[in-house]
Amino acid sequence: xxxxxxxxxxxxxxxxxxxxxxxxxxxxxxxxxxxxxxxxxxxxxxxxxxxxxxxxxxxxxxxxxxxxxxxxxxxxxxxxxxxxxxxxxxxxxxxxxxxxxxxxxxxxxxxxxxxxxxxxxxxxxxxxxxxxxxxxxxxxxxxxxxxxxxxxxxxxxxxxxxxxxxxxxxxxxxxxxxxxxxxxxxxxxxxxxxxxxxxxxxxxxxxxxxxxxxxxxxxxxxxxxxxxxxxxxxxxxxxxxxxxxxxxxxxxxxxxxxxxxxxxxxxxxxxxxxxxxxxxxxxxxxxxxxxxxxxxxxxxx
Numbered sequence: 001x002x003x004x005x006x007x008x009x010x011x012x013x014x015x016x017x018x019x020x021x022x023x024x025x026x027x028x029x030x031x032x033x034x035x036x037x038x039x040x041x042x043x044x045x046x047x048x049x050x051x052x053x054x055x056x057x058x059x060x061x062x063x064x065x066x067x068x069x070x071x072x073x074x075x076x077x078x079x080x081x082x083x084x085x086x087x088x089x090x091x092x093x094x095x096x097x098x099x100x101x102x103x104x105x106x107x108x109x110x111x112x113x114x115x116x117x118x119x120x121x122x123x124x125x126x127x128x129x130x131x132x133x134x135x136x137x138x139x140x141x142x143x144x145x146x147x148x149x150x151x152x153x154x155x156x157x158x159x160x161x162x163x164x165x166x167x168x169x170x171x172x173x174x175x176x177x178x179x180x181x182x183x184x185x186x187x188x189x190x191x192x193x194x195x196x197x198x199x200x201x202x203x204x205x206x207x208x209x210x211x212x213x214x215x216x217x218x219x220x221x222x223x224x225x226x227x228x229x230x231x232x233x234x235x236x237x238x239x240x241x242x243x244x245x246x247x248x249x250x251x252x253x254x255x256x257x258x259x260x261x262x263x264x265x266x267x268x269x270x271x272x273x274x275x276x277x278x279x280x281x282x283x284x285x286x287x288x289x290x291x292x293x294x295x296x297x298x299x300x301x
Contacts, residue, residue, distance in 0.1 A: 039085065040084070041093060042081060042082065042083045042084075043081075044080070045079070046077065046079045046080075047079075048075055048076070048078075049078070049103065049110065050074070050075050051076050051133050051136065052106065052108055054106075054109055054137075055133065055135050055136050056108055056110070056137040057110045057111075057130070057132060057136055057137070057138055057139070058110070058111045058139045059112050059140040060111075060112070060113040060114065061113075061126065061141075061142045061143075061145060062114060062143045062144065063126065063143065063144050063145060064125040064127045064128065064142075064144075065127045065145050065146045065147075065163075066128045066129075066140060066145060066146070067128070067129045067130070068138055068140065068149045068152070069129070069131050069151055070132055070136065070151035070153065071131050071151065073133055075133075076133075077130065077131040077132075078103070078128065078129075079129045079130075080114065080126055080127070080128055081127040082125075083124065084124040084125075085124075102114075112128075112130075132152075134153045134154075135152075136152060136154055137154040137155055137156070137172075138154070138156045138157070139156075139157045140156070140157070140158045140159070141158075141160070144161065144163060145162075145163045146181075147164070147178075148165075148166045148168075149166075149167050150166075150167070150169055150170070151169050152170045153170075153171045153172060155172040155174070155175075155190070156172060156173075156174055156175070157174075157175045158174075158176045158177070159176075160177070162178075162181065163178060163181050164178065164199070165178050165181070165182075165184070166184045167185040168185075168186050168187060169186075169187045170189070170190075171188075172189070172190050173190040173191045173192075174188060174190060174193065174194075176192075176193070176194050177194075177196070178195075178196050178197075178199060179198070180196075180197060180199060181196065181198075182199045182200045183202070183212075184202045184203075185202070185203045185204070186205055187204075188205070188206050188207070188208075189208055190207075191209045191210075191211075192206055192208065192209070192211070192212070193211045195214070196213075196214040197214070198214075199214060199216075200214070201213075201218075201221075203220070203222065203223075205224055206221065206222070206223050206224065207224050207225040208226075208227055208229075209226075209230060210223065210231045211232045212232070212233050213232075213235065214236075215235070215236045215237070217235060217237075218239045218240075219233045219238065219240045220240075220241045221233065223243070224245060225245055226245055226248055226250065226287050227287065228286060228287055230250065230287035230288035230290070231244075231290070231291075232291075234291075234292045234293070235293050235296065236293070236294045236295070237293075238293060238296045240291050240292075240293050241298075241299045244289070248287070249283035249284040249285060249286040250282045250286060250288070250289045251280075251281055251287070252265065252278065252280050252281070252282055252289045253277075253278075253289065253290050253291070254279070254289075254292075254298050254300065255277045255291070256296070256297070257276070257294045257295065258294065259293060259295060259297045259298065261276075261297075261300075262297065262298070263278055263300045263301075265282045265300060265301065267280025267281060267282055268281045269281050
């Protein structure tokens, strides 16, 4: 195992560096320097380790952004940028030192966790960026922070309590959940499962099956190809817009409690009421298309 560590530190007060000259700006800095948590420090570290034999990685980050990029490489590069605020420079340095990057490796899985002590959880964060082999399975969770995954050719799982999730060019089954933010997936291939409690779900250029649900938000999806598992989209309060490939073979079932249905597909054996439910067969039938919203419009084309 090899380590390459780079430390880049900076320290500043709430309104700029401390070594500027006197004057009106200096007076303001003097006043604001007395504000609690006005001292900020950052530090960057880089860790390089061999990829595990099982080509799998598990990541836990409580506070901060996490980005995982698949590349043509055999090792794993982990870069962490730590930032803290405190009421003085010494305290900021101590808080910065207390944020630790822990890693443990088995034969199959590399586990990485950012540990932020409770005493600085409100004033400290850590941004992670990992560059991994493309054929790496990723399991990632974040409590407060944005998640981004791209360029991977294996299944991925992503969880965020408060932060958006962005997925780009992933070939493999995807399972993504966020509580209060947007989910965006582009150019993906496989079975895609997306969940958001309060947020928009946006899928474009997907090939495969799709299962998406949100409590309060819009679901917008476009598929380049459709398989036999089909599509299920559900939202409690929001609009659904689904665009299928040309001449799909599907069994369509749309239901709206308070809203309208706009269907541009030619359906045979069509039944139901356009103001509340539409069912029918597109082409030869086959892949199930199930769309549900309690309050909103459903558009299918």
